[in-house]
Amino acid sequence: MENKMIKQISVFAENKPARLEKMTEILKLANINIRAFTIAEAGDFGVLRMVVDKPDIAHRQLNEAGFTVSETDVLGVEMSDSPGALHEIAHILGSNNINVDYAYAFVTATQKALLIIRVDNISNAIAVLGNAGVALIGMKEVEKI
Amino acid sequence: MTDYWDPLIERMPVDELKKVQEEKLVQLVNYVYNHSPFYKKRFDKAGISPDDIRSLADITRLPFTTKQDLRDTYPTGMFCVPQKMIVRYHASSGTTGKPIVVGYTQNDIKEWTISLSRALTSIGVGREDVVQVGYGYGLFTGGLGLHYGAEMVGASAIPTSSGNTERQIELMQDLGSTVIACTPSYFLYMSEVVNKLGLNFKDDTKLKCGVFGAEPWSQEMRQRIETQTEIKAYDIFGTSEISGPLFTECTYQDGIHIWADQFLIEVIDPKTGEQLPDGERGELVVTTLVKEALPLIRYRIGDLTVINSEPCKCGRTHPRIMRILGRTDDMIIVRGINVFPGQVEAVLLTIPEVAEHYQLIIDRMGELDTMTVQVEVTKDVFSDKISDLMRLEKKVGKSLKTVLNLSAKVELVEPGTIPRSMGKAQRVIDKRKI
Numbered sequence: 188m189e190n191k192m193i194k195q196i197s198v199f200a201e202n203k204p205a206r207l208e209k210m211t212e213i214l215k216l217a218n219i220n221i222r223a224f225t226i227a228e229a230g231d232f233g234v235l236r237m238v239v240d241k242p243d244i245a246h247r248q249l250n251e252a253g254f255t256v257s258e259t260d261v262l263g264v265e266m267s268d269s270p271g272a273l274h275e276i277a278h279i280l281g282s283n284n285i286n287v288d289y290a291y292a293f294v295t296a297t298q299k300a301l302l303i304i305r306v307d308n309i310s311n312a313i314a315v316l317g318n319a320g321v322a323l324i325g326m327k328e329v330e331k332i
Numbered sequence: 333m334t335d336y337w338d339p340l341i342e343r344m345p346v347d348e349l350k351k352v353q354e355e356k357l358v359q360l361v362n363y364v365y366n367h368s369p370f371y372k373k374r375f376d377k378a379g380i381s382p383d384d385i386r387s388l389a390d391i392t393r394l395p396f397t398t399k400q401d402l403r404d405t406y407p408t409g410m411f412c413v414p415q416k417m418i419v420r421y422h423a424s425s426g427t428t429g430k431p432i433v434v435g436y437t438q439n440d441i442k443e444w445t446i447s448l449s450r451a452l453t454s455i456g457v458g459r460e461d462v463v464q465v466g467y468g469y470g471l472f473t474g475g476l477g478l479h480y481g482a483e484m485v486g487a488s489a490i491p492t493s494s495g496n497t498e499r500q501i502e503l504m505q506d507l508g509s510t511v512i513a514c515t516p517s518y519f520l521y522m523s524e525v526v527n528k529l530g531l532n533f534k535d536d537t538k539l540k541c542g543v544f545g546a547e548p549w550s551q552e553m554r555q556r557i558e559t560q561t562e563i564k565a566y567d568i569f570g571t572s573e574i575s576g577p578l579f580t581e582c583t584y585q586d587g588i589h590i591w592a593d594q595f596l597i598e599v600i601d602p603k604t605g606e607q608l609p610d611g612e613r614g615e616l617v618v619t620t621l622v623k624e625a626l627p628l629i630r631y632r633i634g635d636l637t638v639i640n641s642e643p644c645k646c647g648r649t650h651p652r653i654m655r656i657l658g659r660t661d662d663m664i665i666v667r668g669i670n671v672f673p674g675q676v677e678a679v680l681l682t683i684p685e686v687a688e689h690y691q692l693i694i695d696r697m698g699e700l701d702t703m704t705v706q707v708e709v710t711k712d713v714f715s716d717k718i719s720d721l722m723r724l725e726k727k728v729g730k731s732l733k734t735v736l737n738l739s740a741k742v743e744l745v746e747p748g749t750i751p752r753s754m755g756k757a758q759r760v761i762d763k764r765k766i
């Protein structure tokens with residue numbers, strides 16, 4: 188199951204411009220490549236979420252620099268970059284009663300769309316998506332993107 | 333096992349203690365009338381002669397002394413002795429207006445030290461102990477006060493003062509400090525540094541207790557400190573106008589013992605000035621019974637507390653004041669509601685997800701006061717789900733609303749962003765400028 192999951196790094200941050208700068212500087216110095224990145228904001232604070240090539244190192248470096256960091260297992264769902272692709276994924280999860288906590292997407296160099304999702308029941312989600320023939324990427328693929 | 337510094341006095345029957353107080357009060361009133369032009373004028377104006385004061389009950393006839401009186405007579409206008417009798421001066425920092433200067437005769441220093449010797453003995457501090465004094469040394473009374481007390485009971489005092497925290501921790505380990513004396517907020521900061529160094533108090537130091545004061549702190553804060561660091565956290569009380577740090581709780585942690593042969597305490601209604609009976613919450617008023625240089629009659633200290641005159645389980649018969657949650661000076665009025673930072677602290681620390689550091693920011697939007705409570709999220713509870721964090725904000729807001737009857741905006745901030753203090757923490761930032 189491990190190779191079907193991605194480790195996402197989440198960072199708690201107050202909405203102050205310098206924090207993002209500081210954080211990205213730490214990642215740059217640690218030679219970490221960011222594959223996907225999103226900021227979710229809720230008024231006075233936000234949560235930065237990202238998929239990186241070396242999550243363990245990123246976690247440690249950010250933690251040492253005083254950031255509040257957590258690692259979350261998420262799914263990287265491969266979609267064809269065409270209309271209706273997202274709907275199909277949503278349909279599979281929805282009809283199996285799996286709730287999506289949040290999602291964000293990006294397009295890879297190979298013209299595939301990659302959807303990062305956090306769900307309430309990750310092992311169920313892996314099973315139903317697998318049964319439906321949807322490809323999930325793991326950390327190995329993230330390193331190669 | 334209970335040890336006493338002076339068992340005869342500390343366990344003296346209450347009625348005998350009252351007799352001692354009465355005698356000393358009568359002497360004091362005559363002393364200040366004859367030695368302090370300030371008090372002579374004040375008594376004359378109130379139509380009181382020293383002969384009118386014959387019993388403890390007569391004390392209510394005497395006028396109060398206030399902090400403003402000490403400021404108005406800056407620097408030494410209320411002293412009862414000439415400079416040649418003074419062996420030391422301390423002064424308040426004077427953030428508002430003129431500082432307050434306090435002078436001590438040789439005997440004043442001795443009485444101050446006796447008071448702390450009794451206190452330290454009551455929490456089991458003695459020759460076997462190493463007392464690290466992390467209160468500031470200098471014009472502030474905290475450092476030198478504790479220092480003299482620790483030496484008197486035969487403990488080894490380490491005058492580290494505050495700051496230079498890593499060095500403090502190193503000395504604590506190398507010299508085997510068993511007692512730390514500092515502000516609770518500085519101790520919290522020290523704990524953070526200890527953790528950062530990969531150490532913990534229990535395994536890496538010999539620390540058994542802390543003597544925390546100089547700022548109000550709540551029962552909830554005590555519980556946090558005691559569970560997290562596995563040391564006993566004792567409250568110490570005193571203020572420079574009446575000497576400095578003077579009194580602590582005993583090991584039963586059930587109120588601060590006030591030595592009645594040295595100080596006479598009352599609690600009054602802050603609005604009417606009426607004396608309140610035992611058990612009623614009001615403003616603490618202190619009369620110094622044995623001070624020579626700067627004795628004070630019915631001094632309005634400003635702390636809000638409750639007196640308990642029942643003898644303590646430890647055998648001491650002197651009255652206790654229950655944990656002090658705030659001072660009249662600390663009180664902030666937000667939208668007409670009285671708020672004490674201590675109340676807010678008590679609410680926050682009952683919520684496990686909230687760290688010990690917090691700040692209140694009071695501002696005004698148009699005609700309306702706003703209160704923002706900034707709290708740090710702890711690393712252990714950080715969830716990457718926004719909904720969890722917003723639920724936490726709501727939970728804090730709701731608890732505050734229940735206790736304060738006031739809506740506050742709750743802001744979660746990153747750990748380490750609320751300024752840490754080496755001395756008294758600044759819990760309130762009032763941005764209202766009227």
Ligand SMILES: [Zn+2]
Nearest residue numbers: 582644646648
């Ligand atoms: Zn006691």
